[in-house]
Amino acid sequence: MEKRIYLDNSATTPVRPEVLEAVYPFLTEHGGNPSSRHKEGRIAKTAFENAREQVAHAINCQTKEIIFTSCATEANNSVLKGYLSGLRGKVVKNHIITTAVEHPSVFATAKALEKDGYEVTFLPVDKFGRIDLELLKSSIKENTGLISVMMVNNETGNIYPVKEIGKIASEKGVLFHIDAVQAIGKVPVDVKEIGCDFLTLTAHKFYGLKGAGVLFVKWGKWTAPFITGGHQEKNRRAGTENVVGVVGLGKAIELAVSEQAEESERLRKLRDHFEKRVLEEIPYTRIVGDPDGRVSFISNISFRFIEGEAILLKLDYEGIAVSTGSACSSGNLEPSHVVTAMKIDPEESHSSIRFSLGRSTTLEDMEYTVEKLKNIIQQLRSFSPVYDKFITQNQKESDRRVQ
Amino acid sequence: MEKRIYLDNSATTPVRPEVLEAVYPFLTEHGGNPSSRHKEGRIAKTAFENAREQVAHAINCQTKEIIFTSCATEANNSVLKGYLSGLRGKVVKNHIITTAVEHPSVFATAKALEKDGYEVTFLPVDKFGRIDLELLKSSIKENTGLISVMMVNNETGNIYPVKEIGKIASEKGVLFHIDAVQAIGKVPVDVKEIGCDFLTLTAHKFYGLKGAGVLFVKWGKWTAPFITGGHQEKNRRAGTENVVGVVGLGKAIELAVSEQAEESERLRKLRDHFEKRVLEEIPYTRIVGDPDGRVSFISNISFRFIEGEAILLKLDYEGIAVSTGSACSSGNLEPSHVVTAMKIDPEESHSSIRFSLGRSTTLEDMEYTVEKLKNIIQQLRSFSPVYDKFITQNQKESDRRVQ
Amino acid sequence: MNYTEKVMDHFMSPRNVGKLDTYNAIGEVGNASCGDIIKLYVQIDENNIIADISFQTFGCGAAIATSSMTTEMVKGKHIDEALKITKDQVAEELGGLPANKMHCSNLAADALHKAIKDYKAKNGIV
Amino acid sequence: MNYTEKVMDHFMSPRNVGKLDTYNAIGEVGNASCGDIIKLYVQIDENNIIADISFQTFGCGAAIATSSMTTEMVKGKHIDEALKITKDQVAEELGGLPANKMHCSNLAADALHKAIKDYKAKNGIV
Ligand SMILES: Cc1ncc(COP(=O)(O)O)c(C=O)c1O
Numbered sequence A, B: 001m002e003k004r005i006y007l008d009n010s011a012t013t014p015v016r017p018e019v020l021e022a023v024y025p026f027l028t029e030h031g032g033n034p035s036s037r038h039k040e041g042r043i044a045k046t047a048f049e050n051a052r053e054q055v056a057h058a059i060n061c062q063t064k065e066i067i068f069t070s071c072a073t074e075a076n077n078s079v080l081k082g083y084l085s086g087l088r089g090k091v092v093k094n095h096i097i098t099t100a101v102e103h104p105s106v107f108a109t110a111k112a113l114e115k116d117g118y119e120v121t122f123l124p125v126d127k128f129g130r131i132d133l134e135l136l137k138s139s140i141k142e143n144t145g146l147i148s149v150m151m152v153n154n155e156t157g158n159i160y161p162v163k164e165i166g167k168i169a170s171e172k173g174v175l176f177h178i179d180a181v182q183a184i185g186k187v188p189v190d191v192k193e194i195g196c197d198f199l200t201l202t203a204h205k206f207y208g209l210k211g212a213g214v215l216f217v218k219w220g221k222w223t224a225p226f227i228t229g230g231h232q233e234k235n236r237r238a239g240t241e242n243v244v245g246v247v248g249l250g251k252a253i254e255l256a257v258s259e260q261a262e263e264s265e266r267l268r269k270l271r272d273h274f275e276k277r278v279l280e281e282i283p284y285t286r287i288v289g290d291p292d293g294r295v296s297f298i299s300n301i302s303f304r305f306i307e308g309e310a311i312l313l314k315l316d317y318e319g320i321a322v323s324t325g326s327a328c329s330s331g332n333l334e335p336s337h338v339v340t341a342m343k344i345d346p347e348e349s350h351s352s353i354r355f356s357l358g359r360s361t362t363l364e365d366m367e368y369t370v371e372k373l374k375n376i377i378q379q380l381r382s383f384s385p386v387y388d389k390f391i392t393q394n395q396k397e398s399d400r401r402v403q
Numbered sequence C, D: 001m002n003y004t005e006k007v008m009d010h011f012m013s014p015r016n017v018g019k020l021d022t023y024n025a026i027g028e029v030g031n032a033s034c035g036d037i038i039k040l041y042v043q044i045d046e047n048n049i050i051a052d053i054s055f056q057t058f059g060c061g062a063a064i065a066t067s068s069m070t071t072e073m074v075k076g077k078h079i080d081e082a083l084k085i086t087k088d089q090v091a092e093e094l095g096g097l098p099a100n101k102m103h104c105s106n107l108a109a110d111a112l113h114k115a116i117k118d119y120k121a122k123n124g125i126v
């Protein structure tokens, strides 16, 4: 098989062999429904509940605080919409605070709620993508019911100060939801230490299967069930349990968390080396994001004068998989709302590529990627009208200076 | 391994080998996100869209009419709640007609909507579980917007006259939703022929994986997106696509539909033979459901004077997996709303067992089950106070007659 | 959710089943619509000791197991001691019961109390 | 959703790239904020034939491929014939484009029309 370098681990990760091994019995001899009372059911139930323990252990909570969902998007919808339906009829607490750089599953859902008459504050970010805690604090009003902030941004890798936000939220008596999809396995995620009320995860970002997610709900807190019907998940999420997805999620989170410290360090070295070379060897490039507060596996770099998709396709042809902006909005042609919120100028906003490293990534991969990038960027700039204009102007100016 | 006889195929089915084979590459080398533009993404996308074609072919619709969901419960929620949010602010069409024997994912959701101020008519059923089409017709009012009726009942196997309902709905200009979860692969399901607007399926009832479902939405009809966020499924269902689940669903539905006619006949013979023997050899038993309009793979039998769970556990001990009433409400102790709606007397309502046959079922399985049942029923009745009372009374009466 | 081994043992091989040939006390609780009926037959001797006891149960695994367990626990005991036995003790003796079974299916102790109280009333014991 | 082989071919090996040494017409469309800028350099000879043409493009794969394709389609053609070429024809010649690319990234024909119209105006051709 053709050699491929997969640098799109923020979009999704392949299933790791240990996870396949864990789920394999449930794709073959064990086909039962965890809700069934017979042996087939009990085997499924036991494995399913074991996964719940693995998750609880991984994020430091109780098993009864875990609800399994089909993905983080569903979990995020559940919190935002379920939180609100808990308020039905009450006028108070109809204000949500979130940020301008959330994943669409929060961002678009909050926008939709806004249209429905709820009040939403989207905290702005600076050019590095950082939010202002003082502004967050002062945005909290009498009717604020929920703060929803992601832990790690999926486009820039920026880490948000959730612990500080947790403190503010609990002081003010406001519920706090964290989208920790890009954080788990990359930085420590401890719900007790953070002090949040809701937290969401999705298995396919840490080498589990697509189609399984987690909603942590602090014991005593409540959201209205989002999907209603059967009694599954203690009536909090109806529908036959996704045994394979959840068993895989359990195994995957156990491994991700136990390997987190070491793997983060390994990737940091590779990422930093890669960025150093790119910034030094390819002109007119820069890091998009917060240089001082990023996870170690994401590198978002803008290559001025060229449009990102062209770079993506050329890299793909060379065997390297990357993404432009958010993979989730890649059906879209607009620059992402994240980049827009960072007030990056329009031309540059189309020029950024996200390299996201993962378990398979080696130093050779990164060296190879730099080499290929150098050629590709040079070639694409060679017929970029924007580059031409820039160079011509620079030339004129330096000519003027020389005269 | 211990020999097991799995007669709970209405609760869930194991993954069949062809499905495992189809999904295996996506559990190993192909880990991409269908939304990604690179090769890994394109491979996932191609397989994903191929599954969409398999589904469209299986139920005779266009690919653009298929939305993949996490399960039928989600799909049913999407229709009932999404249909309603499409009406937001409009007072008209806030009346839904459904039946008293729907699966909880429709029944409980409709009950919840009722609490929220919508108007819901639950059509009653007779003691065979049949609805009255004239009553359905006369229940349609000016403000009726949706009719939701299942195609095959999960507890009794009853087949509902969806084609006739489709005709009534379209004459009256009312949207028509079908829960076809227990129908697909068991009876022909052709959305064009039926003439419905929405139809829901779930993969794990036809040898696919748990965690993947289908919502058919007739082209031109509309429901508000239920899970919002990313652009997936043309903005109609956000969240990273469950590639393994959907690819498996595609393969599974292709096989289920192509084998439907033959397999239904095979199971009918086994089921009929089983029922004949049970009814003849075990006294005080009877079929629960419509003897003239049932699918061929379900047999719901009541064993008077004994409670179902006791039978289930004894059968399980003998290696036979069955369920009492609906598997979905097995967390519950009440007799199911279906049995209650059929006005079966309270004691008998606790006495029914659902045997649901499947691909693995053989004649030997059914013979073995009859033999074991005979012993179990006899044993449990031997210390049933209800049986004792019944026999004593009968004895007295016959004594009286003799005198 | 699942039954303990001890529950399964009492369910699969219930002790003291059926109707005693001779008994001088009966206790019945439950009804068909809630899915559980338990009937105890008790033979109490002149010293107010439970000389023999048996049960008939219509109900789930837990109902049968708790019935069986209860009869074992009280056989040979003085009726006043037997009256002290609670449903929780029965459940405990079985190694626990699923939460949704604690309430509805664990009725045998009630049936026993009923039988003894009736017996006392009938025989003028205080 | 995916690009055709022909699109990929024109994207990977674009024809007529860069800036002609001599040209007498220029057409530029698009802007950076929408993510696509296409600039065509055209050399029109005395018989109003497009003797040579080249492009510079800032844009996605489709933008580059349609630019390349357009230059190929019109080179050697009379300008009046070239004016008849539509964006749909360019897309068709490439074996189709993804729906979301039809509108925004298929601008080369517009740039060409602009270049020719300017040339005509400047040179008093009707
Ligand atoms: C008739 C019917 N509808 C809907 C469902 C729900 O399917 P799922 O649990 O996969 O959402 C089921 C089975 O559980 C069913 O039998």
Ligand SMILES: Cc1ncc(COP(=O)(O)O)c(C=O)c1O
Pocket (backbone or CB within 6 Å): A010, A071, A072, A073, A074, A103, A105, A150, A152, A153, A154, A179, A181, A182, A202, A203, A204, A328, B238, B239, B240, B241
């Ligand atoms: C930060 C963040 N939140 C939520 C999601 C949604 O996850 P899923 O698509 O599995 O629902 C993603 C990724 O897609 C993400 O990166």
